[in-house]
Amino acid sequence: MKHAKTLIIGGISALTVGATAHIQADDTLRIGVIGPTTGVFSFFGEQQRMGVELAQEELAERLEALNIEVEFYDSQGDAETTVDRLRAMESRDDVDLVVGPVLGGTGLAGLEWAKGSGMPTVISYSAPEDITMRDRAENVVRAGWTGAQPMFAFGEYVAEELGHQRIIAVGQDYSFPYNQLGGFLKGFCAAGGESVERIWHPTGTSDYSSILATLPDGDAVLYNGAGSDGLAFFQQYHDFGIDARMPLLGGSNFFAVGDLPEMGEQAIGGLSALQYAEGLESDTFLAFRDAFWDMHGDDVMPLAPAEHGYVAFKMAVNAFESANGGDRDAVIAALRETEMPDAPRGPFHLDEYGNPVQNIYINEVQEVDGRLVNVPIKTYENVSQFGPFDAETYLAGEPDSRDFPPGDCSDPYYD
């Protein structure tokens, strides 16, 4: 017993000393990749990691020529842990550029840290719009999207092409769905929609009978949420037979993120919008998908977080290359000039705020070769984070919230 105690204490102190004496030689460039690889959201972090690993393999020669090393960090999906890992990157591991974080809250925490540190940062999947809008920082750019970005187009599509006038929006009660619905409303009302009624539920809800039993009448239901909540809503929606009365539309993550196999055939025909689709047919996409399958096995479909991680890493390497080394200002300047004509999702460039201007796909769930995939049925090209609006007007307006913008399209706000 006594020895065991001594061993434990001895081991811990030895480890402490070992870790603090962790000093590295400084002729290499280091890229730190951060995402949630444990915890509830580990799916997103794992996807990013796989995307980055693929990019590493493809760029192996350039990485060697530039002497670039890559290190992965686990954010655990927690803001505080994220800040802690970012500090470790900067002051312990001598990292020169950060790729990530992946989730909304960790993205904002990372942004706040990056502002203080000046570290060149390529945010991958994290979507709060203020990262590249009201709180933007010179050294932070984004490889992904804002929550509203794909939804401007979706709102327009639903009003114009589907002819729906009144939408019932059910969603998880936090800022990402607010932002998604905000984008939807702005596109929807501008394209001649009538009204959107909002119903919010707390995250982690598994029983939707009270919502479904009192669902108001409309032309369609838009569900803004994902994960187990989305799955439960999807199933109960069909159990209640409401799909016969009103079609079910999805927010960007609803049909896209790994839940399709569990939704089964009932999901076929489901519509949503994103800057990515795993059913794309372009050569660059197919090459990316096949390489991904070669590396990670073809039972894992590369989804948007994987592609965003892949692209973010390429942006980082390109920036090091054109900066000819790790000089911060040069790397940041190169990052802000990013153009990706051959990204798997389609070509994009960054706007002056550091967010991609890219294709938005209206996706329909279809069965292809025995798999359920999102196949793009319409493409809106060159959509910025401000959608059809000009940046200054957009930024002068209020940020999206629980009940903003107004749900009634005849509101003076939309004039």
Added chain:
Amino acid sequence: MKREHLLILFIVAALVAWPLVMGNYAVSQANRAMIYALAALSFSLLAGRLGWFSLCQTTFAGISGYTIAILGVRFGLPFPVVVLLALLFTTLSAFIFGLLTVRSRKVSFLMLTLALGQMVWALSFQWVDVTGGYNGIAGGRMPVYGGVDLNDTRVFYVLVTTVTVAIFLAVWRLYGSPFGLLLLGIQENEQRMRALGHPVYLARFTAFVLAGAIAGVAGVFLVYDMGIMSPSPLGLGHAVWVLTAAVLGGYRSLLGPAIGVAVLIALETLVSQYTDRHMMVIGLVLLLSILLMPRGLAEMFEQHFKRKSKPQASVTTTTRGEEP
């Protein structure tokens, strides 16, 4: 008496040496450790003295953090005013929570604090207009006074260390004072204390408000350390983390919570460097230490000391090592 003074001297020397020897990251880890040591101290004050296991001490830290974020970032009030108001508001919340919980016994106290903590957590998550919801409120920064940037890791370290040491010393005095003994007495035999004429509820209530205020101080540092206030520090996970640290270190002793926090943070930092499965390793270490040292790391150290000196006088007193 001598031994305690030596120990204090040693700890202060180590705290002074740390930023001189270590790199920036180790210093920022020490900052975090001290912030959570305060939270764990707040927990142990109730658990060790009164046998009250609280799951809402991190909630007080959160309330304090949100007050700072809302008043400082949203309304732009000056730094000292914001801090004062945050501490005031946290104490007030502890006052209200205290009124609700003061009459409860062990398990019902745990459940009450759980419910209160979860209510505040849900509020922080869903009252988006005020708290920013899931995204939180970013931009909490301390000012620059006379060219000294208080946000600088090392300056911040000096600040946190000074306050933490002061609070630990104050609680040390409190544990030795008649009031501290009264709390222990209440834990041992509430009826007898009442029969002796001691105001049992008032004493418990006071301890609860004090613990809340200490957690409030932790919250002030927490928000300035992270630069962002989000609901995650108010979640059940953090409350349980603090409880784990306090139990690991030994919540009956003064230094136990600080030791527990330091060991847990060191473990998390080190093991996560080598594997993604760090939670499993930490779980295993916890399991072993609690099996081998059920009264915590601190008391094991103290027993080592004591065995060589004099035999323990009392079996029931749970302040071994703190008193002369």
